[in-house]
Amino acid sequence: MDKVQMLQVLAASLFALGLTGVIIRRNVLVMLMCMELMLNGVNLSLVTFAHTMGSTVGAVLVFLIFVVATAEIAIAIPIVLLLVRRKRSLDIESYTDLKG
Amino acid sequence: MIHDFLAHLETLLLWGFAGCAFVSASLMLVLRQPMRVAMALVSCMVFLGGVYGLLGVHFIAAFQVLIYVGAVMVFMVYAIMLLDPRDESATAKYSKLLWPGIIGFALLAEALAVGYWNDLPHAPRGALGEPFDIARFSTAFLTEYWLHFELTSVLLLAAVVAALAVIKENRRHERG
Numbered sequence: 001m002d003k004v005q006m007l008q009v010l011a012a013s014l015f016a017l018g019l020t021g022v023i024i025r026r027n028v029l030v031m032l033m034c035m036e037l038m039l040n041g042v043n044l045s046l047v048t049f050a051h052t053m054g055s056t057v058g059a060v061l062v063f064l065i066f067v068v069a070t071a072e073i074a075i076a077i078p079i080v081l082l083l084v085r086r087k088r089s090l091d092i093e094s095y096t097d098l099k100g
Numbered sequence: 101m102i103h104d105f106l107a108h109l110e111t112l113l114l115w116g117f118a119g120c121a122f123v124s125a126s127l128m129l130v131l132r133q134p135m136r137v138a139m140a141l142v143s144c145m146v147f148l149g150g151v152y153g154l155l156g157v158h159f160i161a162a163f164q165v166l167i168y169v170g171a172v173m174v175f176m177v178y179a180i181m182l183l184d185p186r187d188e189s190a191t192a193k194y195s196k197l198l199w200p201g202i203i204g205f206a207l208l209a210e211a212l213a214v215g216y217w218n219d220l221p222h223a224p225r226g227a228l229g230e231p232f233d234i235a236r237f238s239t240a241f242l243t244e245y246w247l248h249f250e251l252t253s254v255l256l257l258a259a260v261v262a263a264l265a266v267i268k269e270n271r272r273h274e275r276g
Contacts, residue, residue: 060245081179
């Protein structure tokens with residue numbers, strides 16, 4: 001198993017772990033952190049491919065993902081603060097107002 | 101002799117960093133306290149920074165530590181410290197979707213791993229190991245990808261406006 005294959009498998013498993021965390025955990029903050037883990041998996045995949053191919057496209061995309069992750073956190077945390085202020089809970093199952 | 105040893109050390113460190121990153125990412129799913137999950141994520145990001153450094157992409161390693169660990173995760177830790185004492189709902193760690201989630205994880209991981217194992221495109225070997233430096237990256241960033249750069253600044257502006265809107269909504273809710 002060579003280096004590139006190992007890093008790609010690691011990237012895929014980080015993405016899968018993050019997705020599983022978003023699905024199975026109940027705490028909203030933990031779910032947000034699992035989303036960050038998914039972004040990290042994608043970053044690792046991009047950097048490995050950019051390194052293998054010797055191109056700069058991957059590095060540029062990684063920078064754009066950094067910005068998107070920062071913007072996402074900057075919006076998501078105030079929304080979570082608002083939700084907690086209304087519901088007094090971090091549990092995702094207490095936010096079921098739109099359930100039919 | 102010493103060159104051989106250094107090459108082996110680099111491979112060993114790469115595998116070690118990758119293994120530690122995987123272990124801390126798996127810990128994120130099983131730890132109960134949000135603060136411990138945040139610490140596991142921070143260590144995963146630092147190990148990934150080590151992997152980037154070993155691949156020769158030093159500026160991305162630096163930004164990984166500075167932006168992700170230094171800004172995003174510190175913000176997250178502040179939010180946890182602000183919210184955690186109010187949370188009485190920490191009785192159940194997992195949602196009702198635990199088993200579907202685990203089965204989905206197994207299927208997705210297997211599909212991705214098998215896919216990578218079989219049909220990973222073989223790279224042009226000449227380019228391998230040639231670390232791209234920050235000068236080449238910045239030139240490409242500001243000449244070829246200037247449109248993406250500008251669009252990113254628009255995205256950041258939209259994020260600032262949205263954060264202000266969220267705060268305003270909060271104040272209106274408090275008053276009425």
